[in-house]
Amino acid sequence: MADALKIGVAGLGTVGASLVRILQQRGNALAVACGRAIEIKAVSARDRTRGRGVDVSGIEWFDDPVTLAAEADIDVFIELIGGASGPADLSVRQALSRGIHVVTANKALLARCGVELALLAEEKGVLLNYEAAVAGGIPVIKTMRESLTGNSFSRVYGIMNGTCNYILTRMEKENLTFDACLKEAQRLGYAEADPTFDIEGNDTAHKLAILTTLAFGNQISADDIYLEGISNITIEDIQAAADLGYRIKLLGVAQKTETGVEQRVHPTMVPQDSVIAQVDGVTNAVAIESDILGELLMVGPGAGGNATASAVLGDVTDIAKSRPGEQKVPAFGRPAHLLEPYRQAEIKSHEGGYFIRLTVEDRTGVFASIATKMADNRISLESIVQRPKNGGETHASQTIVLVTHATTEADVRTAVAAIQQEGYLVREPQVIRIERPKEN
Structure with missing residues (x-):
């Protein structure tokens, strides 16, 4: 059997504690599945005295996760701290710079500087895995990547x-x-x-x-x-x-x-x-x-200690099963330097249409005004429903629900703004997109 995979866990909250517990309870089965043991060598958290339901007494403790990433004798650094900057960012960069694999559940960090981290991981020849960052226990990252x-x-x-x-x-x-x-x-x-x-x-x-x-x-x-x-x-x-x-x-x-x-x-x-x-x-x-x-x-399950820890564990076992010299899977499915600049799409027609709720004063001419504003902005209406009158407002009012055919977000917002200027709305309007299944 290959040498043990040594890991360090930064963050012993709900997810971190669940991960430690699973590793301690299922160590033998994981060693058989991976062809090598997975050993927790170091942990880091803010409070040593807090009860977490797991025994970390025999594991090296670091008060500072950045120090753990820089000094601990580990092969994998697991970041479960959270936050787009500060200790999470600094410790992940430190680990990658040392040539240590990183597993993180931190979507905020990846959304802010994921490409930079992926470039660093590729430069050092290590993995940046993050299954737990999106949709908890659902293996969507591995599936897509x-x-x-x-x-x-x-x-x-x-x-x-x-x-x-x-x-x-x-x-x-x-x-x-x-x-x-x-x-x-x-x-x-x-x-x-x-x-x-x-x-x-x-x-x-x-x-x-x-x-x-x-x-x-x-x-x-x-x-x-x-x-x-x-x-x-x-x-x-x-x-x-x-x-x-x-x-x-x-x-x-x-x-x-x-x-x-x-x-x-x-x-x-x-x-x-x-x-x-x-x-x-x-x-x-x-x-x-x-x-x-x-x-x-x-x-x-999209959250919770066990669901998220399961996703983290999947990333760790992938690393445990890999062997030196094997080609590393790029963090985002292709080399980070080949990722193209983001090009935002132009506003286009939304095929599902829109739901628009307007609470208006109960007076003559309101229906006609609303229909005119919609027509002025090229919006075709699928239906108009007048809901029961409401006498609880400052003025007697009625709620009008509109459902549009395909139109653009910009036209809907312009039409609603024009209606607001007419002065007969008694509450803020509501606009919600409608998504309909695609035709086969």
């Missing part, structure tokens, strides 16, 4: 944030407000005390940027993603979607067009009978569309 080699990707999309999916599921199934569902998510540990990063779509955007680079071979461009969160989704929107035969999901979508690559994160109405509409709670789902395979949908 290795299993689907030879496929040409056209679109990748999915539900990539369990917090948002949990909130939207609870709102629909239990008729609860957004605020009530968010508080419950925080109580259960699904949402942070400050949930902004999740609910405003930033977490999904980081993951989408990584998948976009894997799919289309461009440099990571997380700053060029159209971003909209779920904090303005109301019970009224959920109910209106159900009446129209849809469910609302926060989707990240990247697709290749003739003019470039389109990346967007936003609430989306999906048909109730579609597979992705059935993905509830904290579960994630990623769909990959390619020319050879067609569409592949992968569904599974």
